[in-house]
Amino acid sequence: MADQLQGADPAAWSVAPGWQGLTDHFFASDAGQGLLAFLGQRLEAGAVIFPPQPLRALQLTPPEEVRVVILGQDPYHGRGQAEGLAFSVAPGVAFPPSLRNIFKELHRDLGTPPPAFPQPGGSLVKWAQKGVLLLNTCLTVEEGQPASHSGKGWEVLTDAVIRQVSQEAQPAVFMLWGAHAQSKRALIDASRHLVLVANHPSPLSALRPPAPFIGCGHFSRARDWRDQLVGSEK
Numbered sequence: 001m002a003d004q005l006q007g008a009d010p011a012a013w014s015v016a017p018g019w020q021g022l023t024d025h026f027f028a029s030d031a032g033q034g035l036l037a038f039l040g041q042r043l044e045a046g047a048v049i050f051p052p053q054p055l056r057a058l059q060l061t062p063p064e065e066v067r068v069v070i071l072g073q074d075p076y077h078g079r080g081q082a083e084g085l086a087f088s089v090a091p092g093v094a095f096p097p098s099l100r101n102i103f104k105e106l107h108r109d110l111g112t113p114p115p116a117f118p119q120p121g122g123s124l125v126k127w128a129q130k131g132v133l134l135l136n137t138c139l140t141v142e143e144g145q146p147a148s149h150s151g152k153g154w155e156v157l158t159d160a161v162i163r164q165v166s167q168e169a170q171p172a173v174f175m176l177w178g179a180h181a182q183s184k185r186a187l188i189d190a191s192r193h194l195v196l197v198a199n200h201p202s203p204l205s206a207l208r209p210p211a212p213f214i215g216c217g218h219f220s221r222a223r224d225w226r227d228q229l230v231g232s233e234k
Contacts, residue, residue, distance in 0.1 A: 008039035016062035035153030056084025060128035067131035088124035
């Protein structure tokens with residue numbers, strides 16, 4: 001089916017040219033080979049794995065165009081939801097609670113109204129095309145089993161992606177929401193990039209202290225920092 005992973009062949013997962021060396025190196029490594037073997041075994045056993053294009057974030061957002069990085073944990077595990085971008089859902093899919101809170105904070109902070117439903121709905125493809133790297137740290141999941149592919153090798157690749165952005169890309173804003181995303185903070189050069197930290201947008205934590213997501217103002221802070229950066233370059 002078109003909404004699930006069809007095979008464990010990275011040649012079928014296109015990425016922007018600027019990421020190609022990194023992904024080629026990973027899939028040739030022991031960690032990459034182990035991950036592909038695991039995916040192949042699970043598919044052979046009949047597992048339903050999402051999304052169909054695990055590297056879509058790296059396809060839509062080339063490294064030279066990264067302006068903002070938003071880190072998620074793993075893809076949505078419901079059929080038809082995951083589209084290979086952190087927090088994003090396919091058009092026509094009901095907004096998951098965390099995404100609903102992201103739109104709520106965006107509206108509160110910048111006055112941007114939530115997108116129309118069902119089109120474009122909760123799809124964040126346009127964000128990705130405008131330089132927002134929507135990166136889950138684990139890039140596949142089995143139906144109905146959250147975190148089922150965590151620790152199988154994807155994190156080696158996504159850590160390398162974070163390091164590449166930190167070391168080589170132009171200054172960017174990293175939005176780290178929740179403990180899992182914040183655990184990647186050591187990979188980011190805070191002298192070059194703006195690192196913003198808040199609770200996860202999940203309803204379980206979005207309003208809790210010490211850093212509630214609702215009211216964090218990350219979107220306006222990112223806008224103001226980018227404007228200041230552009231101004232200093234003139």
